Amino acid sequence: MRSSCMIACITLLILCSSPANGQLSSTFYDKTCPKALSTVKAAVKAAVAKEKRMGASLVRLHFHDCFVNGCDGSILLDDSANITGEKTAGPNANSARGFDVIDTIKAQVESVCSGVVSCADILTIAARDSIVELGGQTWTVKLGRRDARAASLSGANSKIPGPASSLSALITAFSNQGLSTKDMVALSGAHTIGQARCTTFRTHIYNETNINTAFATSVKANCPSTGGDNNLSPLDVQTPIAFDNNxxxxxxxxxxxxxxxxxxxxxxxxxNSLVTSYATNQNTFFRDFATAMVNMANIKPLTGTSGEVRKNCRKPN
Structure with a gap:
């Protein structure tokens, strides 16, 4: 009887501590796919070497994925007879990119361990590796997410904060995801890399006063008051392909x-005080950014037997 109770207790402890039972873990693939992280890293390195902007695009994919029903790979799903995807939502249409890179990474990971590593985890790892490739610091990613079988166009349209958002709207949008104001300011620092379309900042440079006049004039050269909606300008004019605190x-x-x-x-x-802190001390920014990325990656992940591990990131199995 005592032996049976001991076995039951041990079994309960194993179940409670198992990543498969709902806990993300930095060692999740150590036994099932030991080459997973190195495979993703090599693919991201190649993609960013080919096009520096791709690093920012992969980080943005992860962000836009996590803000819609959690970090579940739903942003990667194509439209089909049964699914209305998120790619045509306002925040993603004509701007979300890097899907082909994720396809390449997924194919390479599948070649070393088929049906094991989720697309949601690949997005999480790729975002971290992109930051590192562009000069940022690394951090430990926790893994074990599974992929959604559905997407939410309405969620993508309503939950992802837009370029015209007020400070209060930004704070609310992040708070709704369980993220603090500090997380929000730190994560916004991802805009030290990448580019934006003219249509997303035209009103700011032509009609608003909280902008440096000379800077606005310089940006107008590539963003006319009408037309040129898809013309690009760097989010950080000083070092647009370097992850820093500029x-x-x-x-x-x-x-x-x-x-x-x-x-x-x-x-x-x-x-203001957080902006000043990060502008003054890049190491403080790097530290808080890494913490915020871990917090964001933990938004409502599917774990255990929820969802699935897609073999093709664009469609359910």
Missing amino acids: YYKNLQSQKGLLHSDQELFNTGGST
Whole structure:
């Protein structure tokens, strides 16, 4: 009887501590796919070497995935007879990119361990590796997410904060995901890399006053008052392909490209002190960014027997 009770207790402990029972773990694939992380890293390195902007695009995919029903790979699903995907949502249409890179990574991971590593985890790893490739620090990713079998077009349209968002709207959008204001300001620092379309910042450079006049004039050269909606400008004009803290220094000089960027540093703004801290100390920014990325990657993951591990990131099995 005592032996049976002991076995039952041990079994319960194993179940409670098992990643498959709902806990993400940094060692999740150590036994089932030991080459998973190195395979993703090599593929990201190749993609970013080919096009530096791709690093920012992969980070953005992860962000836009996590803000819609959690980090479940739903952004990768194509439209089909049974699925209305998120790719045509306002925040993603004509701007979300890198899907082909994720396809390549997935194919390479499948070649070393088929049906084991989820697309959601690949997005998480690829975002971290992209930051590292562009000069940022690394951090430990926790893994074990599974993939959604469905997407949410309405969620993508309503939950992802837009470039015209006010500070209060940004704080609310992140709070709704369980992220703090500090997380929000740190994650916004991803805008130290990448580019934005003219249509997302035209109003800011032509009609608003919380912007450096000379900076606005320089950006107008590539973003006319009408037309040229898809013309691109770097989010960080100083070092657009380097992950650093210049984004925050730009905000202090009223050189935030997006209205939502400059909202983080305004007269009397509640987030001014965080911007100043990150502008002053890059190591502080790197530390808080890594923490915030881990927090974001933990938004409502599917684990255990929920969802599935897709073999093709664009469609359910």
